[in-house]
Amino acid sequence: MIIMKTAEDIVIATLALATMSAVPFVSSSYIVFLLNGIMVLALCSLSFNLVYADTGYMNLGNSVPFGVGAYAFAFALSHNWSATLAVVVSILAILFFSALSGIFIVRLKGAYYAIGTLALVLFAQALAYNLGWLTGGYQGIIVSVTVGSAYSAYYILAFLNAVLLLLTAAIRKSSFGYRMRSIKGNEIVASTLGINAAVNKVIVLIIGSLFAGIAGILSTSYNGFVTSESSFGISITFLPVIMAILLGSFSIVAPLIGVTIVALASEIFVTTIPQLTDFMLGILLILAALYPKNLIVLKNSRFLKNKSGVRSASS
Amino acid sequence: MQVLKIENLSHVFGPLKVLEDVYLDLEDNTITAIIGPNGSGKSTLFNLISGTLRPQGGNILFNGINIAGFKPYVIARRGVSRTFQDPQPLCGMTVLENVKTASLLTGTASKESLLRILVQCSLENEADTDAAGLSFAKLRFLELARVMAMKPKLLLVDEPFSGLNTSEIERMSNLLLRMRDEFGTSTLISGHLVGHLAKVAKEFVALHRGKVIAKGSFDEVRNNPAVIETYLGESNVEN
Numbered sequence: 220m221i222i223m224k225t226a227e228d229i230v231i232a233t234l235a236l237a238t239m240s241a242v243p244f245v246s247s248s249y250i251v252f253l254l255n256g257i258m259v260l261a262l263c264s265l266s267f268n269l270v271y272a273d274t275g276y277m278n279l280g281n282s283v284p285f286g287v288g289a290y291a292f293a294f295a296l297s298h299n300w301s302a303t304l305a306v307v308v309s310i311l312a313i314l315f316f317s318a319l320s321g322i323f324i325v326r327l328k329g330a331y332y333a334i335g336t337l338a339l340v341l342f343a344q345a346l347a348y349n350l351g352w353l354t355g356g357y358q359g360i361i362v363s364v365t366v367g368s369a370y371s372a373y374y375i376l377a378f379l380n381a382v383l384l385l386l387t388a389a390i391r392k393s394s395f396g397y398r399m400r401s402i403k404g405n406e407i408v409a410s411t412l413g414i415n416a417a418v419n420k421v422i423v424l425i426i427g428s429l430f431a432g433i434a435g436i437l438s439t440s441y442n443g444f445v446t447s448e449s450s451f452g453i454s455i456t457f458l459p460v461i462m463a464i465l466l467g468s469f470s471i472v473a474p475l476i477g478v479t480i481v482a483l484a485s486e487i488f489v490t491t492i493p494q495l496t497d498f499m500l501g502i503l504l505i506l507a508a509l510y511p512k513n514l515i516v517l518k519n520s521r522f523l524k525n526k527s528g529v530r531s532a533s534s
Numbered sequence: 535m536q537v538l539k540i541e542n543l544s545h546v547f548g549p550l551k552v553l554e555d556v557y558l559d560l561e562d563n564t565i566t567a568i569i570g571p572n573g574s575g576k577s578t579l580f581n582l583i584s585g586t587l588r589p590q591g592g593n594i595l596f597n598g599i600n601i602a603g604f605k606p607y608v609i610a611r612r613g614v615s616r617t618f619q620d621p622q623p624l625c626g627m628t629v630l631e632n633v634k635t636a637s638l639l640t641g642t643a644s645k646e647s648l649l650r651i652l653v654q655c656s657l658e659n660e661a662d663t664d665a666a667g668l669s670f671a672k673l674r675f676l677e678l679a680r681v682m683a684m685k686p687k688l689l690l691v692d693e694p695f696s697g698l699n700t701s702e703i704e705r706m707s708n709l710l711l712r713m714r715d716e717f718g719t720s721t722l723i724s725g726h727l728v729g730h731l732a733k734v735a736k737e738f739v740a741l742h743r744g745k746v747i748a749k750g751s752f753d754e755v756r757n758n759p760a761v762i763e764t765y766l767g768e769s770n771v772e773n
């Protein structure tokens with residue numbers, strides 16, 4: 220396992236887990252909500268990075284499966300389907316749409332792929348506004364939730380983030396990881412080595428989309444609503460992606476620190492200078508782009524060490 | 535038995551006829567050299583056989599099956615490997631990872647067997663360096679190391695000697711002969727250094743402006759009037 224090598228790593232992971240599990244018991248529901256928001260962004264960032272770090276393909280449409288999950292779950296709950304059925308239907312919808320878009324965009328290369336995936340977000344946004352019977356149009360869908368939902372979402376999100384982190388590391392070591400990295404290294408050469416780039420690209424996109432989609436389901440489950448903005452707005456579409464692109468080259472964990480800082484900063488701006496929130500976030504992101512290392516604060520720390528050894532060449 | 539039989543293969547890039555009605559037979563377990571001045575269509579022929587370029591017409595029979603138009607990964611899985619005239623490393627991956635990726639084709643290769651390939655290619659000290667940072671000569675050998683890990687039935691090596699010194703050419707030649715003897719690989723090798731090519735190749739094919747102008751043994755091709763005329767005054771053929 221790449222991200223847990225030493226005894227020190229295991230101690231840190233255990234402490235982190237213990238702290239995470241204790242938080243809901245010792246803090247207010249406000250904190251739980253805040254952490255949920257951060258973990259949703261973290262999951263989106265990791266799922267984007269799963270595709271990007273190894274294949275080099277920028278899926279700017281990662282918020283589409285998020286929205287599909289969020290809307291499908293809200294639709295099902297608002298029609299009084301059971302929670303289990305709602306989850307199953309939402310996951311099937313996520314898999315269906317991610318496979319569909321994967322096959323649709325698989326021919327695109329480089330910047331065209333990024334643009335194509337971004338176009339899918341605009342497409343999804345338009346559908347969300349226009350298919351009122353399905354999505355509630357501009358108002359979106361409201362579902363009833365209890366405080367308990369936030370607490371369950373909290374643990375599921377923490378668990379899924381850990382799973383995706385370990386999965387990312389495991390894939391990198393596997394032959395699937397080698398195939399994906401060869402696609403990034405030189406797609407034509409990869410094909411002459413017998414690697415079916417298209418199939419690998421679609422598979423990894425589906426895996427990444429599944430996690431982003433489940434983040435969407437969970438976001439509906441504790442927020443109690445879904446709108447086009449909450450799914451396809453700047454926050455889900457770009458923040459996790461920006462953090463993964465800026466910080467992903469340092470380590471697998473670095474983007475998570477990035478989204479945490481930006482989400483906390485955003486919370487502080489909203490509560491202190493609400494009119495200037497977007498302005499301040501813009502400045503923060505520009506600074507992050509200029510000085511990515513400083514954003515992780517922990518300069519020269521363990522989080523900056525590229526233990527995966529994967530992306531040092533490209534950064 | 536013929537491992538490769540090319541019939542009636544033509545290719546145009548816009549108005550430019552790059553290959554015209556090419557016929558070619560490759561014998562099993564044999565190294566065949568394909569020579570011709572720059573621009574005569576050698577690399578295009580390799581691209582068509584390996585599928586990185588889509589044929590516009592003609593047949594490419596590999597072990598009796600027409601692979602013309604198959605996807606490159608399908609052709610590779612059937613046992614056809616190639617190297618590139620301009621070395622193409624898998625960037626962001628180490629030398630060892632480059633070779634390991636190639637070895638996935640044949641299933642499980644032990645780390646020892648991969649390291650043995652690196653030793654044979656004099657790449658053992660670079661095993662853990664990013665392939666993109668290798669010197670030109672090392673990159674040439676990485677191209678070969680990858681195809682060695684694939685144990686191909688048919689190998690296309692595009693100008694493997696270009697840019698190498700004499701001892702490196704000898705090492706490269708020995709590796710090609712070894713692949714023939716160990717895996718039964720049939721090889722099509724392109725180049726200009728006919729003297730060095732003659733040491734490994736049993737058959738010669740001369741290409742000129744997309745047409746095969748001579749076939750046969752080294753001496754037959756060398757003494758062919760059309761070949762002599764083509765090369766008269768050309769400086770890129772050495773002995």
Ligand SMILES: Nc1ncnc2c1ncn2[C@@H]1O[C@H](COP(=O)(O)OP(=O)(O)O)[C@@H](O)[C@H]1O
Pocket residue numbers: 547550552570571572573574575576577578579
């Ligand atoms: N992708 C391409 N587009 C247009 N012309 C090309 C392309 N590739 C090769 N050519 C042209 O085809 C001819 C044959 O090139 P090539 O097959 O590389 O020859 P060789 O390998 O024998 O030097 C040259 O005139 C070259 O300029």
Ligand SMILES: [Mg+2]
Pocket residue numbers: 576577578619692693
């Ligand atoms: Mg050439």
